[in-house]
Amino acid sequence: MRTVVRHRLFWPAAVLVVLLLSNLISSPGFFSVTLQDGHLYGSVVDILRRAAPLILVAVGMTLVIATGGIDLSVGSVMAISGALACVRIADGAGWAVAVLAALALSLILGLWNGVLVSVIGIQPIIATLILMVAGRGIAQLITGGQIINVTDDAYRVIGAGYALAIPVSVLIAAAMVAVAVVLTRRTALGLLLQAVGGNPVASRLAGVHARRLTLLVYVFAGLCAGIAGLIYSSNVSSADSNAAGNLIELDAILAVVIGGTALTGGHFSLAGTTLGAVLIEALNVTTVTLGIPVETTLLFKAVVVVVLCLVQSATFRTLVLRRRKNAIGAPA
């Protein structure tokens, strides 16, 4: 099994290395990292810093996808979280109060998704589509339709600050990845999630509380998106209901898929997801340094998604095999 996982991560890792190396063509000093004023500077650090919100969102998404679900609302939750934090700060609340309020709301939004999916039984894509669409409206309601600018140095540290020479946002993302890894691999959560995603009927008959676990992963995904929203709004010192987390759900799903977690649920890889998120950000940076127009980035991403999904699809594989052998599949 270990060799298979290694194999799965081999290609994204190889693509990442090639992408990074290709930057050397137009920017020979791409890999140089310097220490200025006790802060690490350099393109590689920059990629990680920019990838931090995506890593967070994608980690939450990984667990949701492991149960066979999906969460389209993460971008909207980011916008709501950032909006609430900025409005509270603009109203004169302390940064800590604002952050806690935003995180609490994110948990509630995650709970909403979880209830729709696991208790009421709506298909995940539809259930989370509701908040994806309505969430932007909620964010605008919170900000009163304005872009809220804040000047709170403490709040700014979350997205733009440094600690121990490393960007705080990168530390937060790393911490959340670590939390997710410990939660899933040090407890039995990982096994039970994989069981639910792999065969929900069998899991229920084995006594797994499939509903409760499903609820839990949506709450966790909400929390991750909320933190990502704080990082985003803190970095730009403002809350923009439309720009925050715009289309990040698609990048997050892509990161999960690149990382070797199948959209059908079951086995998941948090390391793979993190790698996938960094790869996507590296791709964005690379297209800029190489001077490729932004439109090409989107096209290339689309091609990667299509190819990866096709290769993962059992139906597609049997279709190809059937074509080749002209044989008929196994009994129903």
Add this chain to the structure above:
Amino acid sequence: MTDSTPAVLEMAGIRKVFPGVTALDGVDFRLFPGEVHALMGENGAGKSTLIKVLTGVYDIDGGDVRLAGSPVRFAGPLQAQQAGISTVYQEVNLCANLSVAENIFIGREPRTLGRIRWGEMRKRARALLARLDLDLDVTAPLTSYSLAIQQMIAIARAVDIDARVLILDEPTSSLDAGEVEQLFQVVRRLKDDGVAILFVSHFLDQVYAIADRMTVLRNGRLIGEWRTAELPRMQLVTAMIGKELATLEEIEEQPRAAAAALERGEPVVEARGLGRRGAIEPFQLAIHAGEVVGLAGLLGSGRTELARLLFGADHADEGTLAVGGRPVTIRSPHAAMAHGIAFSSENRRTEGLVADLTVRENIVLALQAARGWTRPLPRRIQDELVAKYVAALQIRPADPELPVRTLSGGNQQKVLLARWLITEPKLLIVDEPTRGIDVGAKAEIQRLVAELAGGGMAVLFVSAELEEVLRLSHKIEVLRDRRLVEELDNTGGLDADRIMRTIAEGTSQ
């Protein structure tokens, strides 16, 4: 209907092989115009495969199919339909939101210049239904009619495609007695019109009421073809279930205590009038420690439904369940497990194992689920438990880190049993633990069940194979048409014939 009229459909030496299993092995089947022919057999006998061959879903690996004398080979369901073979499935395959007429003609509406001729369509729909003696408002939505009528509308649609052969695949499974009679009137009319009808049902009474002829399959082989009038029920049941091959190792004749001796004290689990509408009628059942209770009955008789109620996989509408004498409410498998009940499902693949997880992960799943996610079973203990049961049950290959899907059926079954054994249940319910596995593994599992009961565990043993139910059980509960009809003490005089008689007639008299 006499043998002098040429058969409309003749299948000879049909062979269909799937990876690892021969689903059909040299099966012959013929169908005459104007007859209702029942295709009989237990699960895995090959009925579905044969129907799928006939309707062009599967290609065959051997044998030939002749329709009205000329050889045919269908490349897909559409071709079979165009050749005059129509199928009506168990679930109504119509669009609930469309009208009756639209449902009948969907996809082949009468048109002029691309415009649908609604009047013509309604007229033809009425005429078609009149042929079946049905007087319906063809403009009303499908859902305004009962399931039985919907089923008949599906039949009307099927026969309008100029059907020479009509396949009815368990058309009565969701109908009540009155509706079944309605449906049968329609079937008889079609028969009189010369349509050849292939009828599949698990309800013996219905088969005897409607079929002129029967073909019985077992394990992918043809057992025989009979006229219904010449095949007593007893003989039919024997043909379907069969006698076990003598190659099976005998369980060492350990002195099996009489059920009466075990039935002192509180039963481990007792069902009092437990029932669920549409699944199993209310039943009484008590299972004591050290006792093996066998459930016998044909497919669809309610065997699995009864087991699922005890485990909380389905909710009972009425009655109570007592564990160790105390009434309990069990609303989920998790709750049942907390009371020491374990259930190994008959569908290893869909309801038992998680195919992508490893042997170890599958074995510890239930125990881990019982503990909850916050209290992980330490890896060392997992490895010890798994190693112990891999050795005890002789699971091969003995590598706990292999994905469970790579194991053979028999070994997968042992993994599933191991999952429940490590939870140390008081009552173990095993549903068809020996189905689809080789003879050696079968004997091992039977011996294991006997040993577990010897060690004081209560076991509910569900199997379609009477021989193994007889060999293992202290008492046998016989089910028929979703009702527990009789409890037989397995002491001395009981034999398979007696049980079959009970299954066939409803009583042992």
